[in-house]
Amino acid sequence: MLRILGSAKRLCDGLTRRDWLQAGGISLLGLGLNDLLAPAARARPATSAESAGKARHVILLFLYGGVSQLDTFDPKPPAPVDIRGPFQPIRTVLPGVYLSEHLPLLARRLDRVALVRSLTHPHPIHGVAYAVTGIDRVDIPMELNRHDPRHWPFFGCVIDYLDEQDRPRATPPAMPRTIHLPWVQS
Structure with missing residues (x-):
């Protein structure tokens, strides 16, 4: 790690x-x-090849979740450092509202933003099954065990499977298709 x-x-x-x-x-x-x-x-004019690029490969980095609200929009200034995180809260143009020290431009314009801090959901766990498959089913023991065979397939697996159907490979790749190095094509 x-x-x-x-x-x-x-x-x-x-x-x-x-x-x-x-x-x-x-x-x-x-x-x-x-x-x-x-x-x-x-300074230099773009050629036709540069102006209309063709993407041959896409790297999908799927980081579910996102930035913590404690590190961005709800820093909890009175909370202990272990709770609120390492970033300092800064004042905004709205009285009593703080943002992370990394959002100073937004802090100056927060009077033009609708800041919603009251969203909730009924699930007791931030499971990824719904986020990556659309299957709205919460099963806490399954979510806590990544090797559980009841997990639905990740949407990238479906894309990979369909791609293999269109262009079957004669030989297996040297690396798994989920790994890509800039100088090697998997």
Whole structure:
């Protein structure tokens, strides 16, 4: 497990959502790289091949859930640091409403935003079955056991199966089709 900052909380057997955000935020050069390269890109005319690209491969990174509300829109300023997370709350233009320190522009314009903090659902677990298959069934023992044979197939499996029907492979791939390296085609 990659551990950049914080405790060793996990999402399945991989990185936590917070780890993904931290890894993306490490590269400060990456934040301003677009501004540095934009003048050079505007200076040269685009060829027809560059202006209408063709995507041959798509990498689908499906991180279910999303950014924690405690790290963005509901930071809970009076809560202990262990509860509210590592980011500092900042004031907004609305009295008594705080946002994460990473949302300063939104904090200045929050009077133009409808901030909803009262959503709920009847399920006692944030199961992924409904999110990735559309099957509205909650079975807590099944959700807690990722090897349970009653799990519905992930929608990516269906796409993979249909793709194999259209273009069967003569030989098995060197790597599983779920893995892609930029210099190797799986």
